[in-house]
Amino acid sequence: MADHDFDIPLVFRHRIRFTRDAFAPENPVVSGLFEAGRRSKVIVYVESEIVRLFPDLKEQIRGYLGALEDVTLTEIVEMPGGEACKVSKTQIMDGIGPIERNGIDRHSYLFCIGGGAFLDVIGLAAATAHRGVRLVRFPTTTLAQDDSGVGVKNGINAFGKKNFIGTFAVPYAVVNDFRFLYTQPDDACRNGLVEAVKVALVKDGAFFDWIEEHLRELWNLEPAFLEEAVERSAILHARHIALGGDPFETGNSRPLDFGHWSAHKLEQLTDFELSHAEAVSVGVALDTLYSARSGWLEAKHAERVIAVLRGLGTPVWHPALELRDGNGKRRVFNGLEEFREHLGGELTVLMLRGVGEGFDVHELDEALLESCMDELKKRAVTAAA
Ligand SMILES: NC(=O)c1ccc[n+]([C@@H]2O[C@H](COP(=O)([O-])OP(=O)(O)OC[C@H]3O[C@@H](n4cnc5c(N)ncnc54)[C@H](O)[C@@H]3O)[C@@H](O)[C@H]2O)c1
Ligand SMILES: [Zn+2]
Numbered sequence: 186m187a188d189h190d191f192d193i194p195l196v197f198r199h200r201i202r203f204t205r206d207a208f209a210p211e212n213p214v215v216s217g218l219f220e221a222g223r224r225s226k227v228i229v230y231v232e233s234e235i236v237r238l239f240p241d242l243k244e245q246i247r248g249y250l251g252a253l254e255d256v257t258l259t260e261i262v263e264m265p266g267g268e269a270c271k272v273s274k275t276q277i278m279d280g281i282g283p284i285e286r287n288g289i290d291r292h293s294y295l296f297c298i299g300g301g302a303f304l305d306v307i308g309l310a311a312a313t314a315h316r317g318v319r320l321v322r323f324p325t326t327t328l329a330q331d332d333s334g335v336g337v338k339n340g341i342n343a344f345g346k347k348n349f350i351g352t353f354a355v356p357y358a359v360v361n362d363f364r365f366l367y368t369q370p371d372d373a374c375r376n377g378l379v380e381a382v383k384v385a386l387v388k389d390g391a392f393f394d395w396i397e398e399h400l401r402e403l404w405n406l407e408p409a410f411l412e413e414a415v416e417r418s419a420i421l422h423a424r425h426i427a428l429g430g431d432p433f434e435t436g437n438s439r440p441l442d443f444g445h446w447s448a449h450k451l452e453q454l455t456d457f458e459l460s461h462a463e464a465v466s467v468g469v470a471l472d473t474l475y476s477a478r479s480g481w482l483e484a485k486h487a488e489r490v491i492a493v494l495r496g497l498g499t500p501v502w503h504p505a506l507e508l509r510d511g512n513g514k515r516r517v518f519n520g521l522e523e524f525r526e527h528l529g530g531e532l533t534v535l536m537l538r539g540v541g542e543g544f545d546v547h548e549l550d551e552a553l554l555e556s557c558m559d560e561l562k563k564r565a566v567t568a569a570a
Contacts, residue, residue, distance in 0.1 A: 328376070
């Protein structure tokens with residue numbers, strides 16, 4: 186009686202495109218995605234807020250896809266987005282229903298247009314209906330374009346935990362249409378750049394220098410700078426996923442989650458009043474200061490990071506860091522255990538030893554973290570005064 190072990194190699198193509206006005210009749214990006222020589226059905230899901238902000242969009246999609254010879258548009262489904270849709274128990278089934286009723290199969294395409302939360306929920310529906318139909322994401326927020334949209338995950342929140350239910354699934358394609366960025370409120374548009382700061386800090390010091398140098402243009406949301414930041418960040422994320430050796434996060438290290446152990450917890454503790462981007466900003470500030478206080482990162486670099494976050498107008502501290510449980514322990518520290526649990530195995534948190542250089546640690550000193558939180562509070566309070 187022998188053991189029979191098989192390695193199953195798989196290769197995915199991750200198609201990432203940057204464009205403007207993807208559904209303008211002359212734009213070749215979307216039409217170029219379809220598999221040649223095969224009739225294809227397309228179903229489109231659009232977040233309600235996007236339909237409201239772009240009243241012509243549905244008509245443009247109908248016109249664009251209608252002009253393609255081998256493509257049949259079956260239905261445009263409108264559903265609410267935002268973090269609330271990741272908590273709704275019915276949203277997944279609401280997403281799957283139209284796939285079934287339109288006879289969408291594995292050779293069909295599901296287009297999903299919306300923010301990161303909407304993409305996560307509909308992405309889960311796409312990954313599970315028929316065990317996976319081709320998903321083409323059209324992220325509409327800065328954060329979804331510069332980070333989550335090019336990721337290979339989807340998920341919904343459950344048991345009070347972020348992304349507890351979800352799958353790893355490489356989308357068929359991601360189309361980052363810059364047109365969508367400009368209807369966001371200015372602060373939300375800027376906040377999403379925090380994921381660009383994060384990935385620069387762990388992967389690309391020259392990109393961080395560039396952000397620092399162009400803070401004013403980024404604050405002003407000058408299109409050339411905003412779009413360059415989004416594109417560079419998205420590519421860094423995608424490159425790590427494709428070439429980093431662990432696309433489905435089976436190992437312990439998750440460099441793209443720098444600053445996220447506290448961020449995810451802060452989102453929950455504030456009942457999602459703090460957006461993902463704002464929470465990540467606090468988390469990045471905290472882990473950067475901790476890296477400096479631990480002697481890994483030069484203090485002057487920590488100051489640069491905090492200055493960049495503040496220059497973008499994102500928070501470096503939040504009162505929820507001070508919430509305590511019945512035993513007097515800061516509730517944010519439960520985020521560490523949840524982070525470990527989500528991954529399994531040993532606790533692994535990325536810290537910085539340079540701008541553009543992360544490394545893994547397996548233990549955190551809670552007293553030192555607390556003193557970093559107090560220090561960030563002092564700065565936040567002084568700045569507000
Ligand atoms: N799957 C992943 O790998 C991954 C990675 C990072 C983050 N995420 C998730 O992404 C979510 C956050 O995404 P988000 O920051 O895009 O937030 P979001 O999807 O919650 O959108 C924020 C708000 O902006 C609105 N909106 C969307 N597009 C708009 C536009 N173009 N103009 C104006 N308003 C618009 C939405 O309706 C919503 O109210 C979180 O749930 C986070 O956990 C997932
Ligand atoms: Zn994030």
